Amino acid sequence: xxxxxxxxxxxxxxxxxxxxxxxxxxxxxxxxxxxxxxxxxxxxxxxxxxxxxxxxxxxxxxxxxxxxxxxxxxxxxxxxxxxxxxxxxxxxxxxxxxxxxxxxxxxxxxxxxxxxxxxxxxxxxxxxxxxxxxxxxxxxxxxxxxxxxxxxxxxxxxxxxxxxxxxxxxxxxxxxxxxxxxxxxxxxxxxxxxxxxxxxxxxxxxxxxxxxxxxxxxxxxxxxxxxxxxxxxxxxxxxxxxxxxxxxxxxxxxxxxxxxxxxxxxxxxxxxxxxxxxxxxxxxxxxxxxxxxxxxxxxxxxxxxxxxxxxxxxxxxxxxxxxxxxxxxxxxxxxxxxxxx
Amino acid sequence: xxxxxxxxxxxxxxxxxxxxxxxxxxxxxxxxxxxxxxxxxxxxxxxxxxxxxxxxxxxxxxxxxxxxxxxxxxxxxxxxxxxxxxxxxxxxxxxxxxxxxxxxxxxxxxxxxxxxxxxxxxxxxxxxxxxxxxxxxxxxxxxxxxxxxxxxxxxxxxxxxxxxxxxxxxxxxxxxxxxxxxxxxxxxxxxxxxxxxxxxxxxxxxxxxxxxxxxxxxxxxxxxxxxxxxxxxxxxxxxxxxxxxxxxxxxxxxxxxxxxxxxxxxxxxxxxxxxxxxxxxxxxxxxxxxxxxxxxxxxxxxxxxxxxxxxxxxxxxxxxxxxxxxxxxxxxxxxxxxxxxxxxxxxxxxxxxxxxxxxxxxxxxxxxxxxxxxxxxxxx
Numbered sequence: 011x012x013x014x015x016x017x018x019x020x021x022x023x024x025x026x027x028x029x030x031x032x033x034x035x036x037x038x039x040x041x042x043x044x045x046x047x048x049x050x051x052x053x054x055x056x057x058x059x060x061x062x063x064x065x066x067x068x069x070x071x072x073x074x075x076x077x078x079x080x081x082x083x084x085x086x087x088x089x090x091x092x093x094x095x096x097x098x099x100x101x102x103x104x105x106x107x108x109x110x111x112x113x114x115x116x117x118x119x120x121x122x123x124x125x126x127x128x129x130x131x132x133x134x135x136x137x138x139x140x141x142x143x144x145x146x147x148x149x150x151x152x153x154x155x156x157x158x159x160x161x162x163x164x165x166x167x168x169x170x171x172x173x174x175x176x177x178x179x180x181x182x183x184x185x186x187x188x189x190x191x192x193x194x195x196x197x198x199x200x201x202x203x204x205x206x207x208x209x210x211x212x213x214x215x216x217x218x219x220x221x222x223x224x225x226x227x228x229x230x231x232x233x234x235x236x237x238x239x240x241x242x243x244x245x246x247x248x249x250x251x252x253x254x255x256x257x258x259x260x261x262x263x264x265x266x267x268x269x270x271x272x273x274x275x276x277x278x279x280x281x282x283x284x285x286x287x288x289x290x291x292x293x294x295x296x297x298x299x300x301x302x303x304x305x306x307x308x309x310x311x312x313x314x315x316x317x318x319x320x321x322x323x324x325x326x327x328x329x330x331x332x333x334x335x336x337x338x339x340x341x342x343x344x345x346x347x348x349x350x351x
Numbered sequence: 352x353x354x355x356x357x358x359x360x361x362x363x364x365x366x367x368x369x370x371x372x373x374x375x376x377x378x379x380x381x382x383x384x385x386x387x388x389x390x391x392x393x394x395x396x397x398x399x400x401x402x403x404x405x406x407x408x409x410x411x412x413x414x415x416x417x418x419x420x421x422x423x424x425x426x427x428x429x430x431x432x433x434x435x436x437x438x439x440x441x442x443x444x445x446x447x448x449x450x451x452x453x454x455x456x457x458x459x460x461x462x463x464x465x466x467x468x469x470x471x472x473x474x475x476x477x478x479x480x481x482x483x484x485x486x487x488x489x490x491x492x493x494x495x496x497x498x499x500x501x502x503x504x505x506x507x508x509x510x511x512x513x514x515x516x517x518x519x520x521x522x523x524x525x526x527x528x529x530x531x532x533x534x535x536x537x538x539x540x541x542x543x544x545x546x547x548x549x550x551x552x553x554x555x556x557x558x559x560x561x562x563x564x565x566x567x568x569x570x571x572x573x574x575x576x577x578x579x580x581x582x583x584x585x586x587x588x589x590x591x592x593x594x595x596x597x598x599x600x601x602x603x604x605x606x607x608x609x610x611x612x613x614x615x616x617x618x619x620x621x622x623x624x625x626x627x628x629x630x631x632x633x634x635x636x637x638x639x640x641x642x643x644x645x646x647x648x649x650x651x652x653x654x655x656x657x658x659x660x661x662x663x664x665x666x667x668x669x670x671x672x673x674x675x676x677x678x679x680x681x682x683x684x685x686x687x688x689x690x691x692x693x694x695x696x697x698x699x700x701x702x703x704x705x706x707x708x709x710x711x712x713x714x715x716x717x718x719x720x721x722x723x724x725x726x727x728x729x730x731x
Contacts, residue, residue, distance in 0.1 A: 203477060267352050274355060276477075333583050334361045335406020338720040343700040344464075347451030348477060349710075 017117045022147025032145055036111075039126040040133070044106070044141040052141035054106060054163075063165035067102035069093060070161035078121065078155055080199035082210030086125035088286055089158040090132035090140075091215050095235040097162050098217040099289055101170030101224060104136060109143040110159040117155050125156070136215035138162070170224055172233035172291075177252035181231055181320040182298040184291045186219060186305055187264060187313030188212065189241055193283030194269040197276075205275070207268045214287030219310040223291060226304035232292035235285070239342065242281040244290050245327045246341040255323025258339070261332045262317045277349035281329075282342055292320060358582030359405075367587040368410045374594045375412040384414035390546060391415060391593060392684060394536065395553035396423025396710065397581050403717040405583040415594065418545075418684035419714040421535060422553055424500040424528075425452055426682065426706045426713050427636045430672070432528055433458030439495055439526060439662050440471040446489060448482040449497040450504075451475045455709050479511035479525075486515065486523035495658045498525040501532050503555040505647070506620030509627040512649070512656050526658035527649050529628065530636070532556045533564045534645035538636075540572045544685045549593045550576040551586065554608040559624075561616030565604045573602050580608040627653055637672070637706060638682030678705040681714060688718040695719060 020027040037045060044052045059066065073089040090107065097104040109129070113122070133140055140160075191212040198207050216235060223230060232252070234244045241263075245256045265280045273280045287310060293301050298316060305311030327339040375381065380389070393399060399419045402408055408417055421427050433456050440447035440463065447463070454464045454475060467473035472492075476482050479496050486494035498508040508525055515523045532553060539545060552565055557578045568576050575596040579589030589607040596603060606612055627650060634646025649657040658664075672678050676693055680686035688694050688707070698704040700716055707713035 202481060270352055270355075274352075331405055332361065333359050333364060333405045335404075335409065337404060337406060340700075340720050343703075344455065347454060347475070349450075349452050 013119050013123055015119055017113050017115060017119060017122060017147060019115050019147055019149065022113070022145065028145070035123065036126060036143065036145065039130050040109075040140040040143075042139040042141065044139060052106065052108075054141070059105075059165050062103060063167040065166040067097050067100045067164045067166050068161070069096040069100075070159065071096060072157060072159045074154065074157050075196065076154065077199055078125065080211060081195055083213040083286075084125050084128050085156060085158055086129035087132045087213050089160045090129050090136065090138070091213050091286060092237065093160040093162040094136045094138055095216045095287075095289070097164040098215070098220040099172070099233045099235050100164075100166060101172055101220070101230075101233070102164030102166045103221070104138045104162055104164040104217050106141045107133065107138050107160050107162045109140050111143070111145045112153050112157040112159075113145065113147045114153040114155050115147055115150050122156070132215065136217055167224075169228050170230075172230050174232055174234065174247050175251040176231040177248050177254050177256075177292045177320045178231065178294075179254055179320055179322045180295050181292045182295050182316055183245070183256060183258070183318040183320065184293060184298065184301060184305070184314060184316055185236070185241065185264065186216070186289055186311045187315075188266050188269070189236070189263060189285060189288060190265060190269045190273070190280035190283035192286040193240065194272050194280075196284070198272070203272075203276075205272060207272055209266070209268050209272070212285055212287040214310050216287065216289055216310055219305060219308045220289070222304040222308050222311070223301050226300045227293055227297035229297070230291055230293050230301070232290075234290055236288045236290050237286060238284050240280070240282040240284060241288075241290060242279070242327060242339045243341060245339070248290075248292060249323075249327050250325045252320075253325055255321050255325070256318055256327045257321050258318035258327065258329045260329055262315065264313060264315055264317075278346050281339055282346050355582070358580075358584045360584065363584055364410075364587055367584070367591050371415070371587070371591050371594055372412050374591070374598050375414055377598055380594070380598045381414065387546070388414045388416040389548045389594070389597065390418050391549050391551065391590070392418040392420045392539070392547050393551040393586075394420035394422040394532070395551075395556070396426065396713065397553070397555070398551055398579070398586060399423070399714055399717060401581050401583055401586055403720070407583060407586060411590070415590075418547065420539065420684065421636070421639060421682045422501065422532070423710055423713055424504075424530065425456055425710040427530065427535075427638060428453070428456060428499065428528065428706060429635045429637045430457065430459050431635070433462065434460055435664050436463055436497055436526065437461055437466045437471070438664070439658060440466050440473050442493070442662060444492050445472065446485055446492050446494045447471065447473045447497070448476045448485060448494060449473065450499060452710055453497060453499055455703070456706050457703060457709070479508050480514075483511050483515055483520070483523060486520050487518075490522060492522060493661075494523050496523075496525050498527045498529055501530055501553070501556050502559040502624070503553075505529050505624050505628065506559060506617060509623040512627050512653060513623060515656060516653065521655070524656045524658040524661050525649065527628070527647060529647035530634065530645050531630070531647060532560070533567070534630075534642055535636070535639070536565075536568060538639055538642045538645065539683065540568065540574065542683055542685075545683065547574060548597060549574055551589050551593065552576050552578040554578060554580040554585070554611060557606075557608065557612045557616070559617050559620050562604055562606050562612065562614050569602045569604055575602045575605075577605045578608050578612055580611060638679035672705065676705055678707055681707055688715040691715075
């Protein structure tokens with residue numbers, strides 16, 4: 011297939027052009043035995059699933075991001091890792107993904123190919139297969155260049171049951187590293203800030219890390235990836251659902267200097283910035299050190315640290331500032347907006 | 352982080368807090384404040400933000416009370432001006448550009464964020480120069496920038512207008528809603544309901560205007576004033592300076608923020624401001640009513656860049672908040688946010704009725720979060 015030029019409505023028409031796009035490009039890039047069967051659905055043997063766990067985890071997410079490509083990744087890496095992570099933080103071993111593309115006519119083929127290759131690479135790294143999919147091309151203005159939806163299934167081993175409502179006073183809060191990198195990288199990549207900051211997305215699959223954590227402590231109480239809305243939003247969900255307060259120590263929050271600097275300039279709070287490779291775990295205090303040690307042995311967890319604790323209360327997240335005061339870290343009413351002055 | 356962490360040092364803060372407590376306990380200050388606490392107004396919303404963010408009020412002696420001033424440009428913007436913004440944005444071919452935090456302020460019909468959702472081309476920019484770049488790029492569209500703020504943002508909008516003029520751009524204009532600090536302070540000082548003992552004056556405004564424009568506060572109204580920065584140690588040091596003035600019976604304009612604020616201000620910035628802008632005879636402030644000489648308009652020589660004229664807006668259309676909302680009283684510092692019947696009920700950060708609940712610098716939004724903390728402490 012000729013990889014110059016751009017995708018046109020013909021690529022979505024059902025004719026030869028579409029076959030070329032789907033068969034010669036997408037299928038070939040994602041190649042695996044289930045996909046190669048070429049049926050309208052992937053046929054997954056049940057025995058293989060039931061052998062490793064007692065529940066099926068099933069999730070879906072749609073990916074829309076501007077720009078499509080940014081330092082450290084692109085929309086394709088997000089679409090794979092995001093869904094892999096949504097499965098992983100439920101304690102599931104991610105196995106199979108579906109992939110739907112909605113392409114705006116005019117998207118350069120070369121860009122699309124780079125995104126496909128990034129998806130294949132991410133899927134291989136996470137150990138999952140893309141086994142079914144769909145492609146639609148819409149008229150100019152019908153989408154913003156490219157939207158991707160991925161759904162995924164995985165198997166949850168018996169006994170793993172993390173849930174937002176299980177945090178208990180005395181539990182310890184752990185994150186696996188630097189917060190806010192993805193949100194800051196995207197803001198910076200949009201280019202309208204004219205800031206000279208060297209920030210990459212933290213986009214990464216977390217399934218191996220989660221695996222190691224559950225091996226160290228099968229009774230992890232709460233586990234979420236801190237994507238949209240950042241750490242603050244995840245902890246508010248935990249606090250509300252569990253009916254407890256979370257006490258964070260500001261000086262223990264891992265935030266890179268360039269991210270902090272960007273937030274200081276724009277009046278943003280890094281606790282609300284999106285992450286794409288960060289999880290928040292609430293674990294019993296007596297298991298905290300074992301979980302932490304296990305995390306540090308995995309590349310995605312080498313910067314893991316304890317950031318706070320769960321106390322009795324009415325569902326609030328409270329930050330003890332390095333300055334000696336306390337403030338509530340509430341859920342945001344909407345998008346964070348930079349301040350005037 | 353360099354130049355940040357030095358100004359957030361808890362040990363230094365402790366020292367300053369101790370000194371403030373010592374001063375507040377000395378006679379005659381302690382005697383005077385026995386009947387009523389000392390009332391210090393931090394004029395600027397940025398300072399209010401710092402007070403809440405670092406929990407500074409809880410460190411102060413009980414006989415010192417902070418009164419949160421109206422120095423938040425989003426908060427004093429009358430609803431009618433938001434309506435004007437929406438009306439401009441609804442004109443065919445217009446790209447309406449604004450700073451981010453003005454997007455959510457409710458108008459009588461809708462906010463700019465809602466106007467955007469309804470199909471208007473409303474864009475958030477980080478600087479007026481970004482709006483100018485849009486005007487260059489889209490020569491077939493009318494690009495309007497919502498020029499909002501006290502003197503802090505005035506040099507940048509004035510210089511942007513002058514740049515547009517130099518380039519001969521015909522499709523760029525400012526919707527000018529600038530306001531000035533000294534005139535607004537004067538309005539507060541003449542309010543019979545207020546019994547202030549002193550001011551913390553805004554740092555970034557003063558960086559532009561210098562220290563001299565505050566002289567009338569000490570000379571005519573006998574209120575001490577300290578110009579201060581936005582880090583917690585800045586505020587604490589300024590509090591210490593102010594309380595010391597009161598304790599020693601002095602009444603002066605002092606500059607705590609000397610590392611940023613030169614006595615004469617920003618000469619080049621002031622020159623651009625005077626070139627482009629002049630005061631309006633009357634302008635409406637939300638909660639403060641009409642204040643003479645506080646509003647700013649574009650001079651006749653640059654009328655081609657005045658969105659108000661370009662789009663034929665009725666000047667100074669008036670709008671009133673619903674009667675049961677106490678935004679005015681809260682803004683003037685004579686009522687606390689929680690004393691408003693709508694606070695935390697129909698008016699909350701998700702569905703703000705007043706601008707004080709919209710902006711993170713607004714005292715209602717700050718108290719909404721802080722109140723939760725206080726409740727939690729009561730429960731413990």
